[in-house]
Each structure stands twice: as C-alpha cells, then as structure tokens.
Amino acid sequence: MAGVVERVGFDVEELAPGDEGFGYIRKDTIQFGANAEHVSAHVRMVARRPAGLSWEQAAGVPLAGLTACQPIKRVAVRAGETVLVHAAAGGVGSLGVQTAVALGARVIGTAAARNHDFVRKLGAEPVTYGPGLGDRVARLAPEGIDAALVFVGADAVDTSPRLLGRPDGLASIAAPEAAEQGPARHSPPGPGDGRPGLPWGYTGSGPGALATLIGRLVDRLPPGRRSRPCPHLWRQG
Structure with missing residues (x-):
C-alpha cells in the first residue's frame, strides 16, 4: 500500500501526520488487506515513500x-x-x-x-x-x-x-x-519471516527497512530509468 499518514500512535516517532509512506502490511492474522481508503499498520511496516516512485509504483514495490x-x-x-x-x-x-x-x-x-x-x-x-x-x-x-x-x-x-x-x-x-x-x-515468496540473512538486514521488524531497501534501488538507477522500478499496473474494479 501507499498513502499519506493521517494519524499516528502516541509513541510513534518515525512518521508524522502528512508524511507520504508505503509498506507491506503484514499482521499476525491475515485480515482486511489494504484495498481501502484507510488502513492501520504497525510503524515497522511503513517507510517514507522514495521521491523516485509514483504512488502506484510505491504500492506495488514492497511485496514483489x-x-x-x-x-x-x-x-x-x-x-x-x-x-x-x-x-x-x-x-x-x-x-x-x-x-x-x-x-x-x-x-x-x-x-x-x-x-x-x-x-x-x-x-x-x-x-x-x-x-x-x-x-x-x-x-x-x-x-x-x-x-x-x-x-x-x-x-x-x-x-x-x-x-x-x-x-x-x-x-x-x-x-x-x-x-x-x-x-x-x-527463499519462499514474501518479504521475510524474521530469520537472519534476509535482504540488506530486513527482518520484517525494523522501522525504515523498506526505505533502505527500495532507496538503494531507486538511488542507483540512472535518472532516465527511475520511472520504471515497478513496470506493471493493474487497476481493480
């Protein structure tokens, strides 16, 4: 998912209302998903949206x-x-x-x-x-x-x-x-299960891990290709 932070919990320091974020909402119980106007997520599941990604690209990047x-x-x-x-x-x-x-x-x-x-x-x-x-x-x-x-x-x-x-x-x-x-x-499909050795230290629990991962990719791409980190877009409805 990708969107603008509307509210945060009282002890959240990594993000603030108005920040643009994206992430993979992985909860203990698979429920509700992210196809909605508002979704809740633990702070460890959300990172700031890199400037080189559109909203659609940012939403499509985390899982794949x-x-x-x-x-x-x-x-x-x-x-x-x-x-x-x-x-x-x-x-x-x-x-x-x-x-x-x-x-x-x-x-x-x-x-x-x-x-x-x-x-x-x-x-x-x-x-x-x-x-x-x-x-x-x-x-x-x-x-x-x-x-x-x-x-x-x-x-x-x-x-x-x-x-x-x-x-x-x-x-x-x-x-x-x-x-x-x-x-x-x-490596089973998915973003990681907490075991060591996952991408660039991502274990599914560290705030900012998504930003680090995707930021490295976006920053290293030549400027003319930064519009293509996530090449396909499917619309529902």
Whole structure:
C-alpha cells in the first residue's frame, strides 16, 4: 500500500501526520488487506515513500521487491558478477533484474521473445526460455555464471547448476527442490519471516527497512530509468 499518514500512535516517532509512506502490511492474522481508503499498520511496516516512485509504483514495490531481493541477498550478488534471472519480465523477476543491475552485476534474463525489448530496458540481456536454454546462456556467458535467481518453477532449477561457477550461487522462490542442488538456497515468496540473512538486514521488524531497501534501488538507477522500478499496473474494479 501507499498513502499519506493521517494519524499516528502516541509513541510513534518515525512518521508524522502528512508524511507520504508505503509498506507491506503484514499482521499476525491475515485480515482486511489494504484495498481501502484507510488502513492501520504497525510503524515497522511503513517507510517514507522514495521521491523516485509514483504512488502506484510505491504500492506495488514492497511485496514483489522484497521477494526478489531475498535470493539476491542469499547468494550475495556482487558487482562484476554475471547473474542469470529466470522469468525476468515478471513482476518479481523484473525487480530482481533491476536490483542486480543496480548492484553492478551483468544480468542475463530469461523471457518470451515478445518481452525481450522490455528486459533490455531493465538493463539485462534477454534470452528465450524453453528447450536449449542452457546452451543459449552458455553462448552469452562462456565462462559460466556466478548466480542464478529462479523466479519460476522446477525446470529453471534443473537448467542452472551446470552453468554456475560457484556452488552456492543458486536461489529460488518457487522451487523447494533448489535446496537439493548442493548448497543452493530456497527463499519462499514474501518479504521475510524474521530469520537472519534476509535482504540488506530486513527482518520484517525494523522501522525504515523498506526505505533502505527500495532507496538503494531507486538511488542507483540512472535518472532516465527511475520511472520504471515497478513496470506493471493493474487497476481493480
């Protein structure tokens, strides 16, 4: 969700009425949601809206963005590395691409041919998924890849290990069997569950964690691309 703070609790110091905020409202009981004119949230779930994001983009970023960044953190993507992102044109994958690019990585992204131009705009080199994917990636990266981020099902997990240059470079949000591929990591979808090692210290409890996470992405994007951190918008009704 994204909106303007109307009221705060008596001991809230991080935000004040009139502040523009966004966040992921995660409560102990899944109830009511955020599709409303007014919503309540614990202060740890809300951060200031970055100036580079529209209201629609800010509302769309937290769940998909935090989901994308979990595996990026877990495989420790670094500048200069080559990263393969599966489902690069999807809601989660497109944010994963931009985050990895912002960290200085070279990104190869799988997508249908009709989405290749979109993937290029995100800063990645597109490659068509399907039979022969491993060979196509190997031609683009003959020295191998350093990390593979799987935002789609098991087929992508099966393709990735032989391309990897390091055994701990595979992470998936969609296929638990990734954990069976040696030291690979499985990161369930969502913004985190309080365990250590989540994106840039985000544990679901620290005020400002969302601002830190998204701020790093927005600040590192070239000015001409800051309008695209969240590429898709669906309207209800």
